[in-house]
Amino acid sequence: MMVPIPYYIILSAILFTLGAVGFLVRRNAILIFMSVELMLNAANLAFIAFARYFNRLEGQVLVFFVLTVAAAEVAIGLALIVVIFRTKHSIDVDQVSTLSG
Amino acid sequence: MDAVLDYAFLAILFPIIGLLLNAFLGDRWRERGVAWVACLASGAALVVSLLVFAALLGRPPEARLVERTLYPWISAGALQVPFALRLDPLSVTMMLVVTGVGTIIHIYAVGYMHGDPRFQRFFVYMNLFLASMLVLVMGNNYLVLFIGWELVGLCSYLLIGFWFEDLSKAAAARKAFVVNRIGDFGFLLGLFLLFVTFGTLEFGPIFEMAEQSATVVLAGLTLPMRDVVTIITLLLFVGAVGKSAQIPLYVWLPDAMAGPTPVSALIHAATMVTAGVYMVTRSAVLYEMAPLSSGLVAWVGALTALLAATIAVGQFDIKRVLAYSTISQLGFMMAAVGLGGYTAGMFHLVTHAFFKALLFLAAGSVIHGLQHGMHASAASQGAEAFPASASPLPPPDPHDPQDMRNMGGLRERQPLTFWTYTIGALALAGLPPLAGFFSKDEILADALERNPAIWLVLTVAAFFTAFYMGRQLWLIFFGRPRTEAAAHAEESGPVMTIPLILLALGSVVAGLINFPGPHPFADFIRHHAAPFNPTVALTSTVLALIALGLAYRIYRDRLRATTDPDPLLQTARGLFVGAYNAWYVDRSYHRVFVQGFYALAAFLARPVEAGVIDGTVNGVARLVRRTAGQLRRLQTGYVRQYALAVMVGVVAIVAWFLLSA
Amino acid sequence: MDLPTVLFFLHALIAVGSAVAMLTSRNAVHAALWLVVNFVTIALFFLTLAAPFIAMVQITVYAGAIMVLFLFVIMLLGAERLGGEERFAFQRPLALLLAGALLVEIVYLLLSPSARALAAMPALTQEGTPQAVGQLLFSRYLFPFELTSVLLLVAMIGVLVLTKD
Numbered sequence: 010m011m012v013p014i015p016y017y018i019i020l021s022a023i024l025f026t027l028g029a030v031g032f033l034v035r036r037n038a039i040l041i042f043m044s045v046e047l048m049l050n051a052a053n054l055a056f057i058a059f060a061r062y063f064n065r066l067e068g069q070v071l072v073f074f075v076l077t078v079a080a081a082e083v084a085i086g087l088a089l090i091v092v093i094f095r096t097k098h099s100i101d102v103d104q105v106s107t108l109s110g
Numbered sequence: 111m112d113a114v115l116d117y118a119f120l121a122i123l124f125p126i127i128g129l130l131l132n133a134f135l136g137d138r139w140r141e142r143g144v145a146w147v148a149c150l151a152s153g154a155a156l157v158v159s160l161l162v163f164a165a166l167l168g169r170p171p172e173a174r175l176v177e178r179t180l181y182p183w184i185s186a187g188a189l190q191v192p193f194a195l196r197l198d199p200l201s202v203t204m205m206l207v208v209t210g211v212g213t214i215i216h217i218y219a220v221g222y223m224h225g226d227p228r229f230q231r232f233f234v235y236m237n238l239f240l241a242s243m244l245v246l247v248m249g250n251n252y253l254v255l256f257i258g259w260e261l262v263g264l265c266s267y268l269l270i271g272f273w274f275e276d277l278s279k280a281a282a283a284r285k286a287f288v289v290n291r292i293g294d295f296g297f298l299l300g301l302f303l304l305f306v307t308f309g310t311l312e313f314g315p316i317f318e319m320a321e322q323s324a325t326v327v328l329a330g331l332t333l334p335m336r337d338v339v340t341i342i343t344l345l346l347f348v349g350a351v352g353k354s355a356q357i358p359l360y361v362w363l364p365d366a367m368a369g370p371t372p373v374s375a376l377i378h379a380a381t382m383v384t385a386g387v388y389m390v391t392r393s394a395v396l397y398e399m400a401p402l403s404s405g406l407v408a409w410v411g412a413l414t415a416l417l418a419a420t421i422a423v424g425q426f427d428i429k430r431v432l433a434y435s436t437i438s439q440l441g442f443m444m445a446a447v448g449l450g451g452y453t454a455g456m457f458h459l460v461t462h463a464f465f466k467a468l469l470f471l472a473a474g475s476v477i478h479g480l481q482h483g484m485h486a487s488a489a490s491q492g493a494e495a496f497p498a499s500a501s502p503l504p505p506p507d508p509h510d511p512q513d514m515r516n517m518g519g520l521r522e523r524q525p526l527t528f529w530t531y532t533i534g535a536l537a538l539a540g541l542p543p544l545a546g547f548f549s550k551d552e553i554l555a556d557a558l559e560r561n562p563a564i565w566l567v568l569t570v571a572a573f574f575t576a577f578y579m580g581r582q583l584w585l586i587f588f589g590r591p592r593t594e595a596a597a598h599a600e601e602s603g604p605v606m607t608i609p610l611i612l613l614a615l616g617s618v619v620a621g622l623i624n625f626p627g628p629h630p631f632a633d634f635i636r637h638h639a640a641p642f643n644p645t646v647a648l649t650s651t652v653l654a655l656i657a658l659g660l661a662y663r664i665y666r667d668r669l670r671a672t673t674d675p676d677p678l679l680q681t682a683r684g685l686f687v688g689a690y691n692a693w694y695v696d697r698s699y700h701r702v703f704v705q706g707f708y709a710l711a712a713f714l715a716r717p718v719e720a721g722v723i724d725g726t727v728n729g730v731a732r733l734v735r736r737t738a739g740q741l742r743r744l745q746t747g748y749v750r751q752y753a754l755a756v757m758v759g760v761v762a763i764v765a766w767f768l769l770s771a
Numbered sequence: 772m773d774l775p776t777v778l779f780f781l782h783a784l785i786a787v788g789s790a791v792a793m794l795t796s797r798n799a800v801h802a803a804l805w806l807v808v809n810f811v812t813i814a815l816f817f818l819t820l821a822a823p824f825i826a827m828v829q830i831t832v833y834a835g836a837i838m839v840l841f842l843f844v845i846m847l848l849g850a851e852r853l854g855g856e857e858r859f860a861f862q863r864p865l866a867l868l869l870a871g872a873l874l875v876e877i878v879y880l881l882l883s884p885s886a887r888a889l890a891a892m893p894a895l896t897q898e899g900t901p902q903a904v905g906q907l908l909f910s911r912y913l914f915p916f917e918l919t920s921v922l923l924l925v926a927m928i929g930v931l932v933l934t935k936d
Contacts, residue, residue, distance in 0.1 A: 011892040012779040015881045017816065018889075020783045022877040024809075026870045027790045032753055033866035036857070039799050039845055041750075043806050046837070047790055050813050053829075060899070061820040062889065066907050069822050069899040073908065076825075076832050077919040081926035083837050087844045088933040094848050102749045103858055109747030750862060757869045764876045 017058035025051035038090050038100040042083070049079050114165040115176045117158070118197055121205060122244045124154040129237035136230040145220040148233035152216045152240055156209035163202045171636065174199055177250050177314070184253070191311055196250035199635040203456060204247035204388055207463045211380045212240050214609045218471050219372035221605035222478065232272060232370065239265035243381050247388060251312040252301050255389065259297070259353065262382045263290050269377060270369040282365035289362040293352015300345030307338050317395040336399055343396050343403035346389065347410075354386030356414045356444055360437045361696050367429040371474030374429060379436045379470050380463035387443040387459055391452045394637070404448050411444025412557075412567040417693070419574035423581065423678070424689025427512045428473045431582050434692075435538065436466055438571060442553050445564055451556030452637040453624065458553055460631075461545035461620045465537035468613035472531040475606055476586060479524050479599035480511040487594035503679075503690055506672050508593065514582065515672045519591040523599040528587045530610040535583055537617040539576035539654045547651070548621035554650055555643040569650060576654035580661025585669065592672045779819075786812040799851045803841045810834040822899040 028051060031044030053072045060068025094100050128151025136144045166174045175198040183193035195201075216236060223232050242265055246258025271283030301311065307326050308316045326335050350356070355363040366378045377383070390397060390407060397404045415438045422434035439462050446455035506513040521528045537544035540551070550572060557565035591597035601607070624631035624639065632639030668677045678686045691697065786809055793805035810833045817826035845851060857863065880886065897903065908916050 012775055012819070013892055014889045015886065016779060016783075017820070018881055019878060020786065020816075022874055022881075023787055024790055024813075026874045026877075027787070027794060029757060029873070030866055030870045031794045033750055033757065033870075034857075034863050035794070036750070037799060039841065040793075040802055043793060043802060043841065046806065046833070047793070047809065050810065050833070053825075054813055054816060057817050057820045057822045057825060060822065061895070062893065064893060064895065064897045066897055066899055066903055069825050069904055070907050070912050072822075072825050073828065073904065074915060074919060076828060077923065080832060080837060081922050083840060084926045084930050085933070087840060088930040091844065091848065092933050100848065105749070106747030109745060748859075751859070754862065754865060754869070757866070757873070761869055761872045761876065764873065764880075768876060768880060 014058050014062045018055055021051045021055040021058065023051075024048075024054065036101050036103050038093070038102050039087075041102060042086055042090070046079065046083070049075060112165055112168070114158075114161045115197055116178060118162050118176075118178060118195055118248070119180055121155045121158040121162070121209065122241050122248065124151045124158065125237040125241040125244070127151060129234045129241070132230055132237065133234045136234070141220075141224065141229050144230050144233050148237055149213065149216045149220065151237050152209065152213040155240060155244065156206075156213045159202065159205040159209045162197055163206060166197065166199065166202055171633070188309055189305065191251060191253045193254060194250040194312075195248045196313060197248070200388070200391060200456070201247050203460065203635060205244060207384075207460055208240065208243045208247065208381050211463050211467050211613075212236075212243075212376055214612050215372050215376040215380075215467060215471065218375075218474070218606050218609035219370070221603055222372050222474055223370060228272070232269075235265055235268050235272070236372075236376070239269070239377060239382070243385075246385055250314070251310075252304060252316075253311045255392075256297065256301060259349070259385060259389075260294065262377070262385065263287065263294070263353070266290075266366065266377050266382055269373040270366045272369055272373065276368075279368035282362075282368035286362040286366050289359050290352045293349045293359055296345045296348025296352075297350075300342050300349065303338070303342050303345060307342065313392065320396055320399060339396050340400035340402050343393065343400045344406070346393060346396075347403060347407055350386030350389050350407075350444075351410065352386075353389075354383050354440045354444065355437045356386070356410050356441060357417060358695075360414060360418065361699055363437055364430050364433040364692070367427070367433050371429070371470055371477065374433070375467045375470030375474070378433065379466040383436065383440055384443065384459045384463070387440065387447055387455055390444070390447045391456055391637075394447075394452050397447075398450065404450065406448070408445050408448025408561065408564055411441045411446070411448050412564045412571070413441070414438065415441030415445060415571040416567050416574070417441075419571040419578065421689050421692045422578040423574060424686050424691075425578075426506065426514050426676075426690075427510075428476060428514050428517075428582070428586065429470070429512055431514075431578060432466070432469050432473060435469075435575065435578065438575060439466065439538070441571070442550065442568060445568060446553040446556055449556055449560045449564065450638070451553060451560075451640060453629070453632040453635060453639040454549065454552035454556045456635060456637075457624045457631055458549035460623065461537070461549040461617070464613055464616035464620050465534045465544070465546055468530060468534035468610065468617050469538065471606070471610055471613065472527050472534060475527040475602045475610065476517070476520060476524065476531070476599075477511045478602050478606070479520065479527065480517065480595050482600045483523075483593075483595035483598035484509065484511060486598040486600075503676075503687065508672065511595070513672075514585040515669065515674075516593045517586045517591075517596050518589045518593075518669065519587070520596060520599055521587040523591075523596070524601045526601055526607045526610065530607075530614040531587070532583060533614045533617055535579040539579045539658060540572060540650055541654055542647075542651060543618075543621065545617050545620035547647075548624060548626065551643070551647045551650060552624065552626075552640055554646045555640040558643065558646055559640055565646075569653065572650055573653045573657050576657035577661050580658040581665055584661060584665035588665075589667050589669065592669065775819075782812055782815060786816075797852060799845045800842065803838055803845065806841075807834050807838050810838070821895055821897075824899050824901040824904045827901075 025048050028044045028046075028048035031047065032041055035041055035044065053075055056068045056072045056075070060066065060072075090100055093105060097104055128147050131147050131151075132144050136147070139147075166176075175196070177194055177196050179192045179194040181193050182190070184191040216233075219232070219236065223229050226232065239262060242258050242261030244258070246255055246262060249255045249258060267283050267287040270286050271280045274280040274283070304316065305311055306328060308319050310316060320335060320339055324335055325332050326338050327333075328338065352359045363378060363383065367374050369378070397407065418434045418437035418441060422431050422438065425431045425434060439458070443455045443458050443462070446452075446458060506515040508516065510516060533544065537546035540546045542548075554565060554568055554572070557568055591599075626642030629639040664677045664681075668674070676686060688694070789805045789808040789812065793802045793809065796802045796805060810829060814826040814829040814834070817823075817829060881889070
């Protein structure tokens with residue numbers, strides 16, 4: 010007996026929502042980043058679940074690409090954080106509001 | 111010989127080459143080089159014109175119409191306009207007048223403009239004018255004619271305002287341009303209607319269709335061709351009224367005398383201003399179909415002739431007299447072509463080109479001489495205060511070399527100028543056997559034959575013509591010098607006097623081209639010519655002699671000092687003051703149109719522009735700014751708030767999917 | 772309830788719990804470690820969904836490389852904790868409200884009649900073994916795959932440029 014797909018999807022939704030909440034309430038840039046990673050993983054979970062349901066490997070390939078993009082994104086994002094920290098001496102995103110209208 | 115006709119475009123090309131050479135290389139040459147280039151260009155155009163004339167004469171009279179397409183100029187759907195030349199007796203006549211008189215005036219101008227800092231520019235403009243005028247008269251369709259028409263208008267503007275440092279001269283140029291625009295607007299409307307009616311702008315097809323079809327369909331309505339042609343000709347005549355300085359648009363021409371005198375002679379007497387007469391003659395087919403239009407042309411011409419002649423009597427500026435005289439003579443030509451006397455009109459155009467150019471150039475020589483005298487007598491002249499006179503007219507400016515009250519007795523100082531001027535004046539007055547006699551009599555004979563009322567008006571105008579010319583002769587050349595300057599005036603050099611002699615010869619013999627009896631000119635341009643009418647000739651000659659005699663009686667030795675009032679002021683005070691003020695036409699135009707326009711502009715500038723338009727624009731701007739001021743608060747710069755907004759969007763979009771599913 | 776379902780819920784509890792712990796921990800290092808736990812549980816889910824290759828990649832790349840990078844940066848900057856107070860009082864409640872709304876929406880979507888078919892699990896025919904995924908990557912998805920290498924190169928150069936003084 011297998012666990013039905015909706016369970017996975019609901020789990021994925023919960024994790025995604027948690028990630029979104031994290032993005033919205035945390036001020037630490039690194040934690041915001043981690044929340045993004047959490048959301049990406051939630052999406053990956055949904056991909057894999059559907060790939061299993063449809064018996065297609067394309068979903069898994071897509072997750073592979075998402076992983077690659079996430080790796081690149083983390084590298085660039087963390088570099089940005091380092092640069093911001095150098096100039097602002099803080100990684101509080103609320104300190105960075107130069108773009109205010 | 112016919113091969114020449116293929117190269118007729120060279121007549122336009124030579125002046126263009128001349129102007130390009132002078133414009134781009136002229137600053138490397140001295141005056142002499144510039145003058146040579148300009149005069150040779152003009153002379154080459156004259157040679158081409160003569161060859162074309164000879165080639166046309168070599169053909170049988172029916173075959174004297176040659177069209178040469180240089181290139182298809184505008185090709186836009188139904189509108190097909192070739193840049194094509196039409197060589198026929200009419201255009202060749204104009205070419206000869208333009209290049210012939212033009213060349214002589216070019217030579218004269220070399221002397222007249224000597225030492226002017228913009229000598230080079232002057233001759234560039236002159237050559238440009240020549241090319242433009244040739245385009246005007248040689249084009250085979252109304253659009254090419256209109257291009258020339260506008261180009262000569264531009265040249266006129268540039269040359270009237272040639273000494274633009276003097277603001278009054280710049281204003282005169284602007285006035286000429288603006289007044290001409292009014293006429294050109296009508297002309298342009300006429301062109302549009304022509305194209306809509308006939309689907310072409312070429313002379314030949316238009317005249318053919320106008321004569322052959324009885325009706326025309328315009329905007330779904332079937333109209334009689336005659337009525338449409340009447341409207342077209344009226345619109346075209348509006349253009350002619352502006353260009354040829356007829357009532358009510360003549361006011362620019364007297365002011366146009368602000369330009370250098372050769373310009374006044376060439377553009378504002380001999381050639382450009384006759385473009386309207388040429389245009390009406392060219393459109394003879396159309397005008398003959400529209401009696402209303404041609405009647406209007408005749409009456410406007412006749413009244414202009416009379417009005418301008420009376421004004422000329424009251425002027426003191428030597429060039430303004432000639433300017434009003436030109437308006438008056440243009441009125442004669444208009445009256446003639448309006449009455450269907452195309453031969454007479456064109457004939458008068460030709461002779462007038464000679465003697466009026468002569469008069470202007472001689473007047474230029476007088477002015478030149480007087481300026482010379484002013485320099486020579488500057489030391490002795492001191493501050494000479496004129497006693498206030500009882501005259502209602504302002505006293506002459508003692509330094510104005512154009513005021514005839516500052517002249518007198520120049521006969522001895524400038525004999526050559528005097529004699530040539532007299533020939534021109536008598537030709538204008540219409541004394542036999544000078545050119546003006548023949549051409550004016552032909553107009554009068556035509557008028558008497560077709561419309562005695564117009565004949566009467568023109569005869570009275572002719573009387574005034576002789577009178578004001580007599581007055582001018584007495585004021586300038588006879589009596590004693592009234593100023594030191596006049597006493598020290600000197601004759602001009604040969605480069606100026608030789609053109610005077612040439613034009614004087616022309617003024618004497620030009621009448622022969624349409625000598626009564628054989629009427630060779632009438633045969634050439636293939637229009638009807640009135641037979642010689644001895645009664646008319648005798649009447650006008652006698653009247654001219656009476657007028658000259660009257661001028662002699664009134665003006666002989668009556669003005670001794672510059673401040674002496676004009677003798678006419680005592681006998682006909684009101685009339686003379688009125689004539690002096692040009693019957694207040696300019697002033698009323700100024701009050702009604704110019705000041706009215708200013709008032710309208712002020713109204714538009716302050717309440718409308720500042721209030722309504724600026725108010726609207728600024729209001730919109732203020733609204734946008736205020737809204738943006740509020741909206742920009744949304745743009746906090748805080749990433750997390752942006753993310754919140756994204757989240758709101760996501761929730762909303764998913765909700766929308768759910769609800770619409 | 773059968774064993775797989777029980778295990779699933781246990782698992783899911785760990786995943787959600789670790790995520791919540793990550794969100795609430797004040798220390799960034801702790802948060803990163805909680806995230807590693809979360810990643811590992813997700814990798815286990817991948818295994819149960821017949822994706823062993825991706826599960827391994829998840830552990831090596833995510834739990835291994837990426838999270839090590841995170842920890843490295845946290846240590847480098849010495850920014851484990853943030854001082855100061857939340858400036859926007861509405862941010863937190865609004866975030867929770869919206870998240871809740873989103874969750875409700877997704878669950879509602881899954882419970883809708885059209886999603887019923889998802890309940891029945893089809894038999895497994897395609898397993899995501901390294902060989903199978905690799906074959907797909909190097910055949911049909913060769914071009915995107917090569918592009919990822921360019922992407923990574925760009926990221927690498929970008930990082931160098933950004934952090935260079």
